[in-house]
Amino acid sequence: MRKPKVNRMVLAMCLWCFIMVIFYVHSNLKPASAQGSGKSSDQGKSGRSPLQMLHDSDQLEQSAVQVTHQGRRELLEDACHSYTHKRRVLIPEDLKHIIVDDQHGLLYCYVPKVACTNWKRVLMVLTGAAGPHRDPLAIPANEAHVPGNLRTLSEYSTSQINQRLRSYLKFVFVREPFERLVSAYRNKFTRSYNTAFHKRYGTKIIRQHRPDPQAEALERGDDVSFEEFVYYLVDPATQREEPFNEHWERVHSLCHPCLIHYDVVGKYETLEQDSCYVLQLAGVKGQVTFPTSAKSSRTTGDMAAQFFHSISPFYQKKLYNLYHMDFLLFNYSTPEYLKFQ
Numbered sequence: 001m002r003k004p005k006v007n008r009m010v011l012a013m014c015l016w017c018f019i020m021v022i023f024y025v026h027s028n029l030k031p032a033s034a035q036g037s038g039k040s041s042d043q044g045k046s047g048r049s050p051l052q053m054l055h056d057s058d059q060l061e062q063s064a065v066q067v068t069h070q071g072r073r074e075l076l077e078d079a080c081h082s083y084t085h086k087r088r089v090l091i092p093e094d095l096k097h098i099i100v101d102d103q104h105g106l107l108y109c110y111v112p113k114v115a116c117t118n119w120k121r122v123l124m125v126l127t128g129a130a131g132p133h134r135d136p137l138a139i140p141a142n143e144a145h146v147p148g149n150l151r152t153l154s155e156y157s158t159s160q161i162n163q164r165l166r167s168y169l170k171f172v173f174v175r176e177p178f179e180r181l182v183s184a185y186r187n188k189f190t191r192s193y194n195t196a197f198h199k200r201y202g203t204k205i206i207r208q209h210r211p212d213p214q215a216e217a218l219e220r221g222d223d224v225s226f227e228e229f230v231y232y233l234v235d236p237a238t239q240r241e242e243p244f245n246e247h248w249e250r251v252h253s254l255c256h257p258c259l260i261h262y263d264v265v266g267k268y269e270t271l272e273q274d275s276c277y278v279l280q281l282a283g284v285k286g287q288v289t290f291p292t293s294a295k296s297s298r299t300t301g302d303m304a305a306q307f308f309h310s311i312s313p314f315y316q317k318k319l320y321n322l323y324h325m326d327f328l329l330f331n332y333s334t335p336e337y338l339k340f341q
């Protein structure tokens with residue numbers, strides 16, 4: 001009696017998957033005048049969508065900023081071509097990190113530890129989710145992360161998804177992979193207030209990767225060393241059990257940059273210029289300013305080097321292999337402090 005039922009379920013699932021397949025075909029052609037989408041009074045003076053602004057400006061003589069972004073797009077495309085082989089179609093599950101601004105025609109893939117709180121704040125202002133606030137910094141950080149304040153692309157129907165992927169400006173912000181990783185470690189494991197992460201991940205990491213742990217450490221999970229965190233990341237059992245938490249998941253897996261052809265690849269290293277460029281394309285430069293944050297406590301390359309000092313070459317190599325795609329796709333060179341080279 002059980003078997004047919006299981007079979008029926010499998011069949012139903014397959015059918016569902018088939019129906020939900022997203023037929024998003026990338027074209028390098030000029031977008032057809034963003035029909036019906038993103039029409040809004042907010043859109044630049046010319047009434048053109050951000051994606052049209054990008055294509056229009058690329059026709060003219062390019063400024064230095066445009067040349068930079070064109071270079072990044074081409075490098076990403078070449079790297080995708082060289083290093084990924086399996087071509088697959090997108091499913092809604094892949095689009096959970098992509099935030100939609102229907103008023104301006106923007107799609108933003110958020111990557112934790114790459115100024116995503118500030119980008120969410122800006123998008124809340126732009127989409128009206130911030131109420132009367134016009135200053136992004138007036139929005140509390142935790143408010144920016146409340147699910148439901150902003151819509152993600154996975155919430156739309158297949159045809160709505162395809163239409164947005166074709167006609168909206170798609171952008172992502174990335175960061176040197178190991179700096180981002182050290183930043184995640186510092187933020188989630190070395191701050192006493194992050195008890196949720198200590199309980200959820202810290203206790204597990206200590207149980208599995210510390211020989212002879214103390215009962216108190218097992219209970220609290222609040223003193224995970226960077227070394228133990230690395231053991232946890234490179235252990236194949238970790239990802240067999242569940243996907244990585246988004247704070248240390250690779251951009252390649254969060255944003256699918258080889259399936260979704262991002263128009264702007266912003267970098268944390270040039271956060272201010274790149275944010276400004278996106279807001280300019282969106283035609284909202286006068287309406288909202290991207291917050292410039294204090295740089296004092298930021299994780300830097302030097303800081304990352306210090307953390308990696310405690311990691312043996314063997315584990316450095318394993319970790320590098322894990323994040324290799326993010327290094328390749330976004331043109332980050334192998335850090336010089338690594339000892340396996």
Ligand SMILES: *[C@@H]1O[C@H](CO)[C@@H](O)[C@H](O)[C@H]1NC(C)=O
Nearest residue numbers: 068070071072075331332333
């Ligand atoms: C890639 O990185 C190198 C070294 O940092 C740099 O010189 C080059 O301009 C970058 N290429 C692109 C397309 O960004």
